[in-house]
């Protein structure tokens with residue numbers, strides 16, 4: 504025996520290296536010969552499938568602690584956001600309560616699980632981690648905007664509720680409008696137009712994956728049935744679903760909506776909920792849907808009556824006068840609603856407090872992105888404490904939206920899409936802009 508196995512470590516190196524090279528050659532021959540049958544039509548052998556899945560579970564368990572669970576994890580608005588996205592995207596692969604799975608998705612290897620039956624085994628953190636990061640070597644995609652972990656948490660909040668839902672309950676939660684189809688029409692001047700992919704008619708091989716419009720998980724854009732999609736979340740009237748899960752669009756100006764949709768599609772404003780939807784639209788469709796929501800009756804978002812009057816008063820102080828000690832500019836110096844500034848500065852009067860507060864947190868962490876080149880909000884939000892954010896959000900929710908003349912200054916559907924606004928602040932806002940610059944530290 505002694506003579507066969509070398510005594511010293513160094514003497515082992517030769518045989519180990521030889522075995523390694525031989526192994527690599529055999530593996531190479533197997534790969535090049537094509538002997539391994541990778542057909543998805545043949546299911547994984549059971550032992551192999553179990554091993555793959557076990558390694559996935561171990562990986563998730565090890566990394567899930569990297570995410571921090573938000574305090575309001577169970578909030579209704581989170582569950583509604585998650586449900587709406589599930590009903591648009593995840594349902595295609597994972598099925599929904601009391602319905603079978605998509606027959607095409609079931610031909611994937613590994614097969615996507617029927618989630619209502621399996622999510623219980625995962626902790627909240629694990630669910631959020633899977634949604635945010637996806638699963639390599641399977642078809643499970645990662646979140647389409649990596650910076651929005653908060654959105655992955657909303658998905659996890661919904662997945663927690665999924666096993667309890669029946670078909671009716673799921674439909675109401677996912678599609679709003681009491682589970683019924685939204686029947687709304689685009690403005691008359693856009694009604695007859697045929698959407699055509701104008702901007703990048705023939706995407707080249709290098710960029711085809713990011714060019715607009717992109718194809719999506721459902722064909723609402725190809726059918727020009729846009730409002731049936733937007734209405735699920737934002738309502739046909741644009742007010743959202745009443746609980747702050749979806750921002751009130753009725754209060755906004757056409758040009759802000761248009762620029763925002765373009766920015767979502769390009770990933771310049773971040774959201775894994777909105778990006779897949781906006782990326783499906785042509786420029787003409789974006790013009791049409793922006794015009795539609797801008798001409799809806801401007802309504803205050805519900806919920807203001809439940810807000811603390813003292814908080815509203817504290818918020819008013821910040822909105823009107825800013826916080827001079829910390830060089831926080833009065834919000835109204837930019838957001839005050841005149842026809843001119845409304846093109847750049849979103850209206851806040853009558854917006855949901857939850858949405859405003861969430862946007863301020865995103866700005867603070869540099870995760871929100873912008874609809875133009877002008878980006879004063881990150882620095883500003885950095886100066887606000889969590890209580891101040893809550894207060895100022897409550898104040899704006901309690902205000903009545905201003906009714907402005909929304910007549911497009913640049914004509915109807917045929918006007919040049921990029922005519923109005925350059926992304927630069929209007930001259931009248933520059934003092935405020937300079938002040939905000941000074942608060943950067």
Ligand code: HEC
Nearest residue numbers: 556559592593596613614615616621633638641642643644
């Ligand atoms: C293109 C198809 C596809 C889409 C779309 C998709 N998934 Fe998956 N998902 C998969 C596949 C395939 C797996 C299987 C992974 C495995 O077996 O290891 C998976 C696994 C999962 C798991 C782990 C399940 C388990 O028991 O191991 C969760 C949770 C999950 N997906 C959630 C979602 C959510 C939420 C969405 C929507 C945001 C979504 N998925 C969208 C294909 C998809």
Ligand code: HEC
Nearest residue numbers: 587588732733735736748749750760763774776777780792
């Ligand atoms: C699955 C639900 C869902 C659908 C469908 C949906 N949205 Fe949204 N939308 C959201 C969410 C959630 C947000 C908030 C994103 C964030 O947190 O930044 C949002 C934000 C927006 C904003 C930004 C509002 C603001 O004040 O800045 C606009 C504009 C918008 N959506 C337009 C649309 C249009 C137009 C459609 C249809 C083509 C649509 N959305 C479809 C969920 C949805």
Ligand code: HEC
Nearest residue numbers: 832833834837849859862873874875879880895935936939
């Ligand atoms: C110097 C000008 C300026 C000041 C001052 C200012 N904002 Fe803004 N704010 C902006 C601009 C520009 C945007 C639009 C970002 C974009 O391009 O999407 C914005 C966006 C927002 C949004 C997102 C709205 C939406 O619909 O998504 C919120 C919320 C907001 N501001 C709150 C505030 C609050 C609260 C204050 C006061 C503490 C404030 N802002 C002060 C310029 C300003």
